[in-house]
Amino acid sequence: xxxxxxxxxxxxxxxxxxxxxxxxxxxxxxxxxxxxxxxxxxxxxxxxxxxxxxxxxxxxxxxxxxxxxxxxxxxxxxxxxxxxxxxxxxxxxxxxxxxxxxxxxxxxxxxxxxxxxxxxxxxxxxxxxxxxxxxxxxxxxxxxxxxxxxxxxxxxxxxx
Numbered sequence: 001x002x003x004x005x006x007x008x009x010x011x012x013x014x015x016x017x018x019x020x021x022x023x024x025x026x027x028x029x030x031x032x033x034x035x036x037x038x039x040x041x042x043x044x045x046x047x048x049x050x051x052x053x054x055x056x057x058x059x060x061x062x063x064x065x066x067x068x069x070x071x072x073x074x075x076x077x078x079x080x081x082x083x084x085x086x087x088x089x090x091x092x093x094x095x096x097x098x099x100x101x102x103x104x105x106x107x108x109x110x111x112x113x114x115x116x117x118x119x120x121x122x123x124x125x126x127x128x129x130x131x132x133x134x135x136x137x138x139x140x141x142x143x144x145x146x147x148x149x150x151x152x153x154x155x156x157x158x159x160x
Contacts, residue, residue, distance in 0.1 A: 004061040006096045013092050019072035032068040040064040044131035055124055063109040063128050086110045
């Protein structure tokens with residue numbers, strides 16, 4: 001069993017994903033679900049290899065799987081989901097074999113994944129930020145015209 005497998009079987013993790021699924025069942029825009037998390041992880045792995053970071057796969061997958069876990073909290077009370085996700089992730093990571101230093105990196109990447117100032121950083125935070133943005137399939141979205149993302153922030157063509 002990979003270390004990140006302990007994340008996806010965690011009851012708290014599953015509870016938050018299910019709540020987010022309920023909030024987003026009528027949403028026409030991008031969803032924050034396992035498909036999105038795996039897109040971010042896989043794009044992160046591609047960036048990791050092509051840009052030569054050397055970050056362990058299980059660190060990338062942990063950050064990707066957890067980066068939006070608190071989205072339901074944002075729907076419920078307006079807490080920015082990067083903050084809520086980091087708080088929830090900290091609890092979930094306690095039940096894993098990630099070291100304290102690895103947890104610190106993962107939690108920082110989760111907190112930073114919406115912070116444009118990290119986009120060019122050559123570390124886990126920069127990688128998750130870019131992978132998250134690159135994961136949007138705007139070029140094939142039926143709701144693209146209604147989406148409030150700025151045109152220069154939309155992915156107009158297949159990138160990965």
